[in-house]
Structure formats: structure tokens, C-alpha cells
Amino acid sequence: MTDPIDRPSAWWFFHGVRGIASLPALILMSAFVGFAGFAVEAGMPMGETVFMTGIVWALPAKVLLVGSIIAGASLPAAFITVTLSSIRLMPMVASLIPEIRSHRTPTWLLLLLAHFVAVTAWVFTMERVKDIPREHRAMFFAGFGMTVTTVNMVLVAIVYSTVSVLPAMLAGALFFLTPVYFLTSIWASSPHRVVHIAMIAGMALGPLFHQISPGFDILYAGLAGGTVAFLADRLIARRARSAGR
Amino acid sequence: MSYQWLDTWWWPYVFIAVAGWLATDLWRWLGVVVGARLKDDSLLLIWVRAVATALVAAVIAKLVLYPSGELKHVPVALRLLALGLGFAAFLALRQRVWVGIAVALAVLIGGQLLLG
Numbered sequence: 001m002t003d004p005i006d007r008p009s010a011w012w013f014f015h016g017v018r019g020i021a022s023l024p025a026l027i028l029m030s031a032f033v034g035f036a037g038f039a040v041e042a043g044m045p046m047g048e049t050v051f052m053t054g055i056v057w058a059l060p061a062k063v064l065l066v067g068s069i070i071a072g073a074s075l076p077a078a079f080i081t082v083t084l085s086s087i088r089l090m091p092m093v094a095s096l097i098p099e100i101r102s103h104r105t106p107t108w109l110l111l112l113l114a115h116f117v118a119v120t121a122w123v124f125t126m127e128r129v130k131d132i133p134r135e136h137r138a139m140f141f142a143g144f145g146m147t148v149t150t151v152n153m154v155l156v157a158i159v160y161s162t163v164s165v166l167p168a169m170l171a172g173a174l175f176f177l178t179p180v181y182f183l184t185s186i187w188a189s190s191p192h193r194v195v196h197i198a199m200i201a202g203m204a205l206g207p208l209f210h211q212i213s214p215g216f217d218i219l220y221a222g223l224a225g226g227t228v229a230f231l232a233d234r235l236i237a238r239r240a241r242s243a244g245r
Numbered sequence: 246m247s248y249q250w251l252d253t254w255w256w257p258y259v260f261i262a263v264a265g266w267l268a269t270d271l272w273r274w275l276g277v278v279v280g281a282r283l284k285d286d287s288l289l290l291i292w293v294r295a296v297a298t299a300l301v302a303a304v305i306a307k308l309v310l311y312p313s314g315e316l317k318h319v320p321v322a323l324r325l326l327a328l329g330l331g332f333a334a335f336l337a338l339r340q341r342v343w344v345g346i347a348v349a350l351a352v353l354i355g356g357q358l359l360l361g
Contacts, residue, residue: 093276202302226296
């Protein structure tokens with residue numbers, strides 16, 4: 001048997017490609033079927049919908065972008081709405097990068113690969129990266145990210161051209177997949193207590209800040225919830241240490 | 246400067262590129278810059294990971310409480326019940342993601358059928 005570390009880069013790329021047949025990828029594809037239905041309903045043309053799928057990639061950002069377009073929002077207003085909802089991508093990428101780069105990974109490659117980061121790719125990679133030799137992790141992520149993005153662009157085009165209107169109950173169920181999937185997969189993918197506390201804090205604070213400051217609710221809930229979780233985690237760790245002494 | 250501002254084929258694509266692509270990849274690029282400076286096991290990385298999780302958690306709460314599309318027509322109590330029961334089943338049955346999803350969707354669809 002060859003040592004995993006000696007396998008060529010192409011092998012690891014295809015190992016990532018094979019991730020298309022995983023549960024996270026299948027759920028994301030179901031969510032994209034829902035998105036295609038939503039785009040049809042909103043009157044977005046097919047070319048723009050497929051373009052958006054590849055170039056924006058993050059699903060919540062696209063839903064907000066379509067929402068802004070049908071509301072007749074101006075370009076700056078749409079930009080602000082989408083960008084505020086996407087701030088989460090920064091800490092997501094920032095926490096993923098130390099996991100997938102080796103000291104030889106060039107920055108330009110990381111900048112390029114970062115485009116494929118959205119919740120699914122983040123969860124998928126964080127969960128599996130421990131079993132991949134460090135020098136091949138970027139390739140593994142590239143294989144998965146590029147495949148999932150391309151397949152979903154094709155899927156959106158197919159659904160768009162074959163399904164004119166999704167049955168209401170199915171469309172609702174497909175939309176509901178996303179939040180349930182985000183919640184359970186992030187919870188299951190992380191053994192860290194801090195992640196679980198942050199999840200609960202963010203879910204509780206999101207609606208609260210929505211009442212106070214609708215435009216900035218996600219940003220505030222993330223910063224406050226994440227900080228509370230971090231402090232609580234440190235406190236528990238310190239207590240456990242002093243109790244163990 | 247709305248989506249319908251210019252009656253040309255390319256304007257919608259420019260709109261999407263600026264309000265969609267630039268608005269999201271800006272943060273991804275910044276994440277690369279920040280991430281390159283983070284050590285594998287530093288306290289700062291733990292905080293960044295907590296903030297990332299809480300941001301997604303806020304998006305989850307928002308997708309359930311203030312949805313767009315067809316989900317708007319499902320009563321909010323049923324949406325919360327479906328999420329709650331799905332999550333409870335997920336925790337009870339060895340944290341299997343598909344269990345949580347199956348239960349949540351069953352409650353969501355079953356509830357709508359019961360309500361008529």
C-alpha cells in the first residue's frame with residue numbers, strides 16, 4: 001500500500017471531486033433546486049440565475065440579492081444588503097485557511113480557492129481535513145469546491161428549464177432544508193464546545209437584534225454571540241483546570 | 246441605478262457582479278489575509294471560529310423566522326416546531342444529520358397537511 005502522503009496531487013483533487021456524492025453535497029443540491037424554483041417565481045431570467053449561482057455562490061447572499069432585485073433596490077442598496085449578510089464569510093475563510101494551507105501553498109491560490117467557500121464547503125472540509133495530509137489539503141478542497149459549484153450551476157439550469165413552477169409545499173420544504181442542514185451539520189462537524197455555545201447564542205441573538213437593528217442584525221448577533229461563546233468557553237476551561245488541580 | 250436601469254443585455258450581469266460577486270468575495274479575500282496570520286491553535290482563531298458560527302446561527306434563525314419564498318405561507322409556530330423537533334431527534338439519535346432533516350421536513354409537511 002502506498003503512503004497517502006505519496007499519492008499525487010491529482011489523486012487528492014479527485015478525492016475532493018468524489019465529495020459530490022456526500023450527504024452535504026446532496027442536501028446543498030436540494031437547496032439549489034429550491035433556489036431555482038424561487039428564481040423562476042421571482043422572474044429572474046435563466047442566464048442571470050446561472051451566472052449568479054457560480055459567481056456569488058453563497059446561498060443566503062443569492063436569496064437576498066434576488067430579493068433586492070425584485071424589490072427594485074438600487075445598486076448601492078443591494079450591495080450593502082448582500083455584503084452585510086456575507087461578513088460571516090470572512091471568519092469562515094479565516095478559520096479554514098490555517099487548516100488547508102501548508103507553508104508552500106501560494107497566496108494567489110488561496111485567494112482563488114476562497115471563492116468556493118460557503119457553508120457547505122466549510123462544514124465538509126472542516127469535518128474531513130484531519131484525514132488529509134496537509135500538503136494535499138488545498139488540492140482536496142479545490143476538487144470539492146469547484147465540482148460542487150459547477151454541478152449546481154448545471155443543476156440550476158436544468159431545473160430552471162424543466163420545472164416552471166414548483167408545488168408550493170415542495171418549494172417550502174426545499175427552502176427549509178437549508179437552515180436545518182446548517183444547524184445539524186455544523187453542530188455534528190465540530191467537537192468544540194465553543195462552537196455549540198456560539199450556535200445557541202447566535203440563534204437566540206439573531207431575532208433579538210432583528211428587532212433592534214434589522215439591517216445589521218446578523219453582524220451584531222455574530223460578534224456578540226461569538227464573543228459570549230468564546231468567553232464562556234474560556235471560563236469553563238479555567239474552572240475545569242482549577243477543579244482538576 | 247436599479248436592476249432595470251439600463252435596457253441592455255449586460256447591465257443585469259454588471260449589477261450581479263457588483264452587488265453579488267464583489268459584495269461576497271470581498272469578505273472571502275479579507276478572510277484569506279486574516280487567516281494567513283492566524284496560528285493553528287491560537288485563542289484568536291477560536292474566537293474567529295466562534296464568531297463565524299454565531300453569524301451562521303443568526304442566518305439560520307432568520308431563514309426560519311423571516312423566510313422568503315413559499316415558506317412565508319407556513320405558520321411561524323409550525324416552522325419553529327419543525328426545527329425544534331428535528332434538532333431534538335438529531336441530538337437523541339447520535340447526531341445524524343439526515344435524521345434531523347427527515348424529522349424536520351416530516352413535521353413541516355405533516356403539519357401543513359393537518360392544518361389543511
